[in-house]
Amino acid sequence: MTTAPLRLGISRCLLGDEVRFDGGHKRDNFLTDVLGPYVEWVPVCPEVEAGLGTPREAMRLVGDPAHPRLLTIKSGRDHTRVLEKMTTGRLAELGNLDLSGYVFKSGSPSCGVERVRVYTDQARPSHHGLGIFARAFTEHFPLIPVEEEGRLGDASLRENFIERVFCYRRYQDLLHNGVTRQALVRFHTIHKYLLLAHSTQHYHALGRLVGQAEHYRPKELAFKYGELFMEALAVKATVRKHVNVLQHILGYFKTTLGVSQKAELLGVISDYHQGLTPLIVPITLIKHYVGLFDVGYIREQVYLNPHPKELLLRNHV
Template sequence: MNDQIAVGISSCLLGEKVRYDGGHRHDRYITGTLGKFFRFLPVCPEVECGMPVPREAMRLEGNPATPRLVTVKSRQDKTEQMRSFCRERVAALKGEGLCGFIFKKNSPSSGLHRVKVYNSGMPAKNGRGLFAAEVVRQFPFLPVEEEGRLCDPVLRENFIERVFTYARWKAFLAGEPGLGDLVGFHTAHKLLVMAHSPTLYRELGALVGNGKNLKKAELFQRYEELLMMAMALIATVKKHTNVLMHIMGYFKTVLSREEKEELLELIRQYHDRLVPQIVPVTMLKHYCLKFDDQYLNGQIYLSPHPTELALRNHV
């Protein structure tokens, strides 16, 4: 996990002048902060499928489930040109070891959520860009997000946490693991998964417990599916509080009354959104080291992503 993680990205977000008007949408958080940990693989579907810069603006039209890509003024239908490119380009990305993808919002090719689809009357904001749709289709477990939604601290943390989790899973698979290795991976991720979905946490535990009765390929594929389904769910304050209290339970016989009260108060303040999550987590990490709890020290939940990203510093 010392290497940069491969993440696909819309080229314009890196500052490349590939947009229809000859401009770009350079996102400095992405390049300046995430770029320290991610190795970006840029894609501009319009340019790579043969369209010029600058070019006529395009939009999605028709059925949101199977929209057409049409130029706004000259009414040229670019759908098949784009779809053919998307199938080939996304298939080629399978050899790049992708662990995430950041798309440009509102784009008729790369928008992930609420892209306008025109028909009669007002456009419906329920479409998805043709390239983004193909990525999601061919990479069903891949963490994906739009750059605009990364401005939301909760969505930003969720996406980045998913990327790092997927990267750990990919690295795990690369080691040709067996059932015992899967038990170790699952053990390390237990509390992280619990913070996202207690229900899928139980399902994953049952799956691993029954692992000897399944074929390896089936077991690992099902585990990946459930793991990434769980990580896609938002880890709410309520669910985090439950995990923090669960961790505190490991120290109930070794902490003094004053230490317990102090820790409980920090968790309560986090629950009430008075202090950021990093405050009780830091205290718990201190006790993990002080009392040398091997199980807790091995929990990814306590450090799921680099501290420099400061993702747990928001309330």
């Protein structure tokens, strides 16, 4: 599915390394045992790499949620500057590793990307902060998919994140091979139904961009497409959108399927629509018919194989 290693950054504690403030870890079995065989992890612990040691005094974010300081809870020592210095150097290193995604530790004052507590003058902490390292990473690499391990417990969020990771790797391959108009047209074509499962609006906007490719320099075109492409995939795919895509694909078989075959496929699509079966059921039947009737255009669609089937992601959505 890719021509280069699928390399992901990750908070070291999630791999089982004992680098947390209390000397413990937060090993995540899905990441290590299920996803691990398909990726090359790049472990990072900003606090340890900043020289703060293990174990260490617990810390929290304090002040303005947009520009918080990192202070130890009991002694009040300010470690903001040392962490920011480490972050600048580490981001430069990560920029050379061609990362396709990053999994951060939830709630961490250095690594959290969702609802991190920031203590202000008010009695209650704000829950709108980002970890200092995570904020810098997302600003420096705006297109790279990121997620927290806690949110990956949700089947739909897990499937979406890993789908985006594999899609971003394909986009990186496109860049490495040279963005010609022909290559971009093909890339856009094979991602058609995957994009439609997320956002029709984005799909059409991307189509217009491809149609106007000659008006852009190659690097500018590549960035504009990548920005819209990743933005589209971040839009939530819903059952209704998947059903619409499945019905569109069904149209390619209208002259080849027999009456009973068509009824069977319509039946499993309906079952999926009603929540009686997961998405993998109609997808598997469609793939069977694609092979049986050699429907090349559909066979090439990334929608049918966005990530390794062994991950079982579509068995739960």
